[in-house]
Amino acid sequence: MNIEKSKVIEVLKGIIYFAKGDNIVDLGMIDELIISDNTLRFRLVFPKLGEPAVNIVSNAATKALKEAFGDSTIIDITPITEKEKGRGPLAGVRNIIAIASGKGGVGKSTVAANLAVALSRTGAKVGLVDADIYGPSVPMMFGIVDEAPGMIEKEGKQMIVPIEKYGIRLLSIGFFVDTDKPLIWRGPMATSALNQLLTDADWGILDFLIIDLPPGTGDIQLTLAQSYSITGAVVVTTPQKVAFADVRRAATMFRQEKLTIPLLGLIENMAYFTPLDMPEKKYYIFGKGHGEGFANALGIPLIGQIPIVEQISSSGDSGSPIALDEDSPVAKAFLEVAYKVKELINK
Ligand SMILES: Nc1ncnc2c1ncn2[C@@H]1O[C@H](COP(=O)(O)OP(=O)(O)O)[C@@H](O)[C@H]1O
Ligand SMILES: [Mg+2]
Numbered sequence: 001m002n003i004e005k006s007k008v009i010e011v012l013k014g015i016i017y018f019a020k021g022d023n024i025v026d027l028g029m030i031d032e033l034i035i036s037d038n039t040l041r042f043r044l045v046f047p048k049l050g051e052p053a054v055n056i057v058s059n060a061a062t063k064a065l066k067e068a069f070g071d072s073t074i075i076d077i078t079p080i081t082e083k084e085k086g087r088g089p090l091a092g093v094r095n096i097i098a099i100a101s102g103k104g105g106v107g108k109s110t111v112a113a114n115l116a117v118a119l120s121r122t123g124a125k126v127g128l129v130d131a132d133i134y135g136p137s138v139p140m141m142f143g144i145v146d147e148a149p150g151m152i153e154k155e156g157k158q159m160i161v162p163i164e165k166y167g168i169r170l171l172s173i174g175f176f177v178d179t180d181k182p183l184i185w186r187g188p189m190a191t192s193a194l195n196q197l198l199t200d201a202d203w204g205i206l207d208f209l210i211i212d213l214p215p216g217t218g219d220i221q222l223t224l225a226q227s228y229s230i231t232g233a234v235v236v237t238t239p240q241k242v243a244f245a246d247v248r249r250a251a252t253m254f255r256q257e258k259l260t261i262p263l264l265g266l267i268e269n270m271a272y273f274t275p276l277d278m279p280e281k282k283y284y285i286f287g288k289g290h291g292e293g294f295a296n297a298l299g300i301p302l303i304g305q306i307p308i309v310e311q312i313s314s315s316g317d318s319g320s321p322i323a324l325d326e327d328s329p330v331a332k333a334f335l336e337v338a339y340k341v342k343e344l345i346n347k
Pocket of ligand 1: 101103104105106107108109110111135137269270306307308309310311312313314316317
C-alpha cells in the first residue's frame with residue numbers, strides 16, 4: 001500500500017494537544033516521519049514525558065491513523081522531549097525557575113527582578129518572563145514601559161525578540177495582553193500569551209529563565225506545570241501569619257502528583273526593617289523567625305531573608321533594580337540568594 005505523506009499530515013492535524021491549544025502538526029510536535037510499506041513511524045515531541053497527555057495524544061494519533069489507513073497499518077510512535085530532540089524553542093535554556101506566591105503584594109516581582117540581576121552578576125546568562133496577568137511589573141522595574149519587543153524570522157517562523165536591559169533578556173505578558181481590559185477577558189488570553197512568551201520567543205542560550213508568576217493558583221500555573229519542564233519554584237512570602245495560609249495553598253498545588261514542580265525553597269521578604277542611615281540595625285516588626293517556621297512547616301529550605309528598605313521600592317519604580325547597586329546590603333542579600341539557588345539546583 002502506498003500511503004501519502006500529505007494524507008498522514010492531514011489526519012494528524014485532527015489531533016489536538018490541549019495543553020497548548022492547537023493540533024500536533026502545527027505545534028511542530030511531529031518529528032522524523034518515515035513511511036515504509038505498511039508502517040508509519042515518527043517521533044512525537046512533548047515538553048516533557050510522564051504526563052497523562054503523552055499517552056492520550058499518542059493513542060489518539062494511533063487510532064486516527066489506523067482508521068484512515070486500515071487496521072493492519074503499523075503505527076510506531078516514540079514520544080520524546082523537546083530537550084531530547086535538542087531543538088525545542090527552550091532547548092537552549094538550562095534552568096527554568098518559577099517565582100510564586102500565595103498572594104499579591106508580597107514582593108514576588110521584586111524578588112524575581114533582583115534574583116535575575118543577582119544571578120546575572122554571578123556570571124550567568126539570564127532571562128526574565130513576567131507572566132503576572134494581574135499586574136505585570138517587569139517593564140516598570142526595568143524601565144522599558146515604552147518599549148516593544150521586535151520580531152525576527154527564524155527557520156521560516158516569526159519569533160519574538162526579548163528586550164535586553166542590564167544584560168538580562170526580558171519579556172512581559174503586559175506587552176501582549178491588554179491590561180486595561182477586565183480580568184475576565186484577560187484570563188483566557190493569558191495562557192496562550194504565556195505559551196507565546198515561552199515558545200515563540202528567541203531566548204537563545206540561557207543558564208536561567210526566571211518566571212514571575214501571578215499570585216495564587218490558576219491557569220497560568222497549570223499550563224506551566226503541564227507543558228514545560230520547570231527546574232523548580234521559589235515561593236515568596238512576608239512574615240505575617242495571614243500570608244502563610246496562602247503560601248501553603250500555593251505550595252500544595254505545586255506538589256500535586258500530576259504537576260510536580262519541585263519546590264526549591266522559600267524567600268522571606270520584608271523579614272525585618274532596616275533604616276537607610278542605620279544599615280546594621282534589624283527591626284523585626286512582624287516578629288522574628290516566621291520565615292524559618294514557614295519553611296520548616298513546608299519541609300523546604302529558607303533560601304533567604306530580604307529586609308524592608310525604602311530604596312527597594314524606589315529603585316523598582318525608577319527602573320533599576322536594587323541588586324544592581326553593588327554597595328547596598330540588599331544587593332548582597334540577593335547575591336547570597338542567587339548563590340543559594342544555584343546550589344539547590346545542583347543538588
Ligand atoms: N523588601 C522590600 N522593601 C521595601 N519595599 C518592598 C520590598 N519588597 C517589595 N516592596 C514594594 O512592595 C510593593 C509590592 O511588591 P511587588 O514586588 O510588586 O509584589 P508582588 O509582585 O508580589 O505583587 C512594590 O511597591 C515594591 O517596591
Ligand atoms: Mg508582581
